[in-house]
Amino acid sequence: MNVPxxxxxALASILFALGVAGFLVRRNVxxxxxxxxxxxxxxxxxxxxxxxxxxxEGAAGGHPIQGPVFALFVILVAAAxxxxxxxxxxxxxxxKRTTALDATRDLEG
Amino acid sequence: xAELLFYLLSLGAIGFGIGVIRTHMPLYSVLSLLGTFFCLxxxxxxxxxxxxxxxxxxxxxxxxxxxxxxxIMLLNLGDRDELNRQxxxxxxxxxxAAAGICAGLLGLAGLIAAGWGGKVTPTEAVAAGGVDRxxxxxxxxxxxxxxxxxxxxxxxxxxxxxxxxxxxxQRGEETEAGDTxxxxxxxxxx
Numbered sequence: 001m002n003v004p005x006x007x008x009x010a011l012a013s014i015l016f017a018l019g020v021a022g023f024l025v026r027r028n029v030x031x032x033x034x035x036x037x038x039x040x041x042x043x044x045x046x047x048x049x050x051x052x053x054x055x056x057e058g059a060a061g062g063h064p065i066q067g068p069v070f071a072l073f074v075i076l077v078a079a080a081x082x083x084x085x086x087x088x089x090x091x092x093x094x095x096k097r098t099t100a101l102d103a104t105r106d107l108e109g
Numbered sequence: 110x111a112e113l114l115f116y117l118l119s120l121g122a123i124g125f126g127i128g129v130i131r132t133h134m135p136l137y138s139v140l141s142l143l144g145t146f147f148c149l150x151x152x153x154x155x156x157x158x159x160x161x162x163x164x165x166x167x168x169x170x171x172x173x174x175x176x177x178x179x180x181i182m183l184l185n186l187g188d189r190d191e192l193n194r195q196x197x198x199x200x201x202x203x204x205x206a207a208a209g210i211c212a213g214l215l216g217l218a219g220l221i222a223a224g225w226g227g228k229v230t231p232t233e234a235v236a237a238g239g240v241d242r243x244x245x246x247x248x249x250x251x252x253x254x255x256x257x258x259x260x261x262x263x264x265x266x267x268x269x270x271x272x273x274x275x276x277x278x279q280r281g282e283e284t285e286a287g288d289t290x291x292x293x294x295x296x297x298x299x
Contacts, residue, residue, distance in 0.1 A: 001111040001112060001114075001115055001155045001156060001157075001231070002111075002112055002229050002230075002231045003112055003115050003156075003229065003230065004229050004230060005230045006221045006222055007115075007119075007222055008152075008156065009218075009221050010218040010219070010221045010222035011119045011122065011123070011152075011218075013214050013215070013217050013218040013221065014123055014126075014214070014215065014218050015122060015123070015126050015145070016214055017210070017211040017214035017215050017218070018123070018126040018127060018129070018130055018211075019126075019130075020207060020210050020211060020214065021130055021207045021208075021210075021211045022129060022130030023207075024204070024206055024207035024210070025130070025204055025207050026130060028135055028138075030135040030138065030139065030177065030180070030181060031129070031130065031135055031138045033177070034129050034135075034138050034139055034142045034177070035129065035130060037142060037169075037173065038126055038129055038130075038142065038145065041145065041146070041149055041169075044149075044161075044165075045149065045152070048153060048156060048158050048161060049156070051158075051240055051241075052156050052157055052158075052230065052240060053230055055157070055240045056230045056231065063249070064240050065240065065241065065242075065245040065246060065248075065249050066249065067240070068158060068160065068161050068240060068241035068246060069246060069249050069250055069254060071158075071161055072161075072164065072246070072250075073257065073261060075164060075165070075168050075169065076261050076264070076265070077261075077264070078169070078173065079168060079172060079173055079265075080264055080265060080268040082173045082176055082177065083176060083268050083269075083272050084268055084271055084272060084275075086176055086177065086179075086180045087271070087272040087275040087276050088275060089180060089184070090180060090183065090184070090275075090276060091275050091276070093184050099135070099184065
């Protein structure tokens with residue numbers, strides 16, 4: 001695949017922008033969580049693009065393996081976040097019978 | 110050929126990404142997210158990360174998506190009238206912020222793609238068998254990043270405990286008669 005690293009980064013920033021838009025605009029908690037996953041994937045793509053550029057460069061003393069390792073950590077954090085977030089959604093649903101974010105305003109000052 | 114495939118997969122990822130935030134049904138949103146994950150896994154594979162592609166499919170498209178779909182099915186978030194109300198877009202403040210941030214990021218993407226796109230990085234220059242060979246990953250993960258790895262295991266343990274305590278019905282929590290809090294138990298005697 002002969003593609004500039006910049007194109008991978010551009011794809012990552014587009015996906016991140018979509019994630020930010022969904023996170024800020026949507027009111028359904030599940031869609032908000034899906035947007036967060038989208039943003040985490042964009043971050044992963046950045047890690048891998050950097051790692052690939054580093055590996056192709058063949059920089060002396062470089063550690064291109066760090067990119068995939070950090071991507072693994074990001075996947076792990078995403079899994080933990082999804083589990084906790086969905087448990088929270090279930091707890092909110094039991095209390096409020098809805099998954100709309102603006103239904104949970106009990107702590108509003 | 111691989112380049113064409115990359116750009117097709119990129120278009121697919123962006124299209125599915127738009128699907129994630131545009132649809133009115135949480136189920137379709139999550140299925141679009143699944144499409145994005147598949148496209149990204151293909152891109153990882155093309156870029157020389159076969160192990161990460163496999164992990165993406167196993168953990169993201171497998172485990173996390175199952176979790177999402179499980180919750181959607183569990184809460185029975187089907188096609189109901191209230192969903193149209195609750196999935197609508199929020200007030201203008203967050204919308205404006207989102208528009209601003211997205212415009213900035215998309216402009217950044219355009220600058221990146223147009224301005225610096227001169228040097229092509231061929232994947233063939235990457236080490237044979239991909240960048241993420243398992244030997245290397247294991248060496249780094251259990252050597253240099255031993256402490257973060259252990260912290261990650263602690264994080265997973267904390268997640269597990271947290272989810273259990275969240276999902277458990279608290280003592281004295283108010284319930285309607287015969288309602289156990291789960292949709293399929295509605296009306297069943299406790």
